[in-house]
Amino acid sequence: MELDQNTNATCCQPEPHEQQATSIDQPAALAIDPPSEAELRKLVTKAARASKYVDPELRRTFAQMAQQKDSVTPFRFLDLPSELRTRIYESLMLRKDPRMIPSICGRGKSDGTKPHKICLVNRQIRQEALSIFYGGNIFRAHIHRNDFSFFTSWLDLIGDANRKRLRTVHFALQDRWLCADGVLDLVRTLTRISGTEKLAFTIDTKDWVHNYSRAYNSVPREHVTNGKPIQKTFKMLERALILVQTLREAGDVSETKLRYEFRKWLDVKGYKCSGHTAPSVVHEKETEYYGFCSITGRETSQFNPISCDRGFSALYEEMRKAYGPHDTDSEEEIEEGLRG
Structure with a gap:
């Protein structure tokens, strides 16, 4: 038991x-x-x-x-009609205020020039969204000391496909000088934006008068306040845009063709080059002041050569590095052409 x-x-x-x-x-x-x-x-x-x-x-x-x-079926964004996807992209990426392109001088700091993270989902969404982002927004660049190189670098960064998507670009000019390398950079840059429908140049007249008066204190006051410097600057920009259009219509935007047409443009339009160390400052042949520079081959304490005159050798070296050995013009030929 x-x-x-x-x-x-x-x-x-x-x-x-x-x-x-x-x-x-x-x-x-x-x-x-x-x-x-x-x-x-x-x-x-x-x-x-x-x-x-x-x-x-x-x-x-x-x-x-x-x-x-x-068993839960995921939501497929690409199954939506293209019109509805476009509305979604627009609500995510478009805004009324211009998007600031990063500036070399720190003025007008970068403000939303990078696309939305939705572009990281897949290739099709990326292509659709970038077309809205670059095509529908206004991009604004502050041009300081007439240096367009940072804007050109930004164009290289976004790539050829996105350059063609750009539709509206605003340039805010901060200074009173337009130098040969600045105008040449501008023409070179604009020939690369083939899809752009609207280009706008703006000048803050208050800043313009202040900067001009401070740098050229020996210039008669009426030369600053009568509006002629601004008028002549815009005239030069207008003529530069016509040159851009001519190059586009010709179908040849090579560096050799660009420099050749630029040299002719200087001579035909009545501009010439002068400077301290090299002929790199563009102004009207018969005008000493009025918006371009006051250099007539003499030293002046009011002019800072670093701000306007980078020197032809530096300009040519920059071209050589950027465009390689395929350029056919010799340094002497280019220098002679820049003299007008």
Whole structure:
């Protein structure tokens, strides 16, 4: 009898693995928020590594929850009509205020010239979104000391496809000089923006008068305030744009062709070059002041050569590095042409 009692007592005791099974109850959070498949795998793997018994019913519960999660159909953005996708892109990327292109002088700091993160989803969405971003926004660049090189660098950064998408670009001129390298950079740059529909140049007259008066304190006041410097600057820009259009229509925007036409442009339009160390400053042949510079081959304390005259050698070296050895003009020929 005693043996039978001991046997019965032993048989009635739960097995060790059955005792452990009660320690892996279904978490209360599962009823609220079904776990992901990765979380389910992690839970089962953790239990298996701990040599713990996982109740079969709990396994089935996990499997059912995983199937329910997999059965949810994801939202396919590209299944939307193209017109609706365009409206979404416009709401994400377009704004009324111009987007500031980063400036070399820190003025007009970069403000949203990088596209939205939606462009990182896939290639098709990227192409559609970038067309809206570059084609629908106004891009504004502050031109300081007539240096268009930073704007050209930005064009290189965004690539050829996005350059063609540009439609509206505003240039805000900060200084009173237009130098030969500045105008040449401008012409070179604009020939590369083939899709642009609107180019706008703006000058803050208050800044213009202040900067002009401070730099040229010997210039009669009426030369600054009568508006002629601004008029002549805009006239030069207008003629530069005509040169850009001529190059585009000719279908040849090579560096050699560009410099050749620029040299002719200087002579025909009545401009000449002069400067301290090299002929790199453009102004009207019969005008000493009025918006370009006051250099007539003499030293002047009011003029800072670093701001306007980078020197022809530096300009030519910059061209050589940028465009390689395929340029055919010699340094002497180019220098002679820049003299007008």
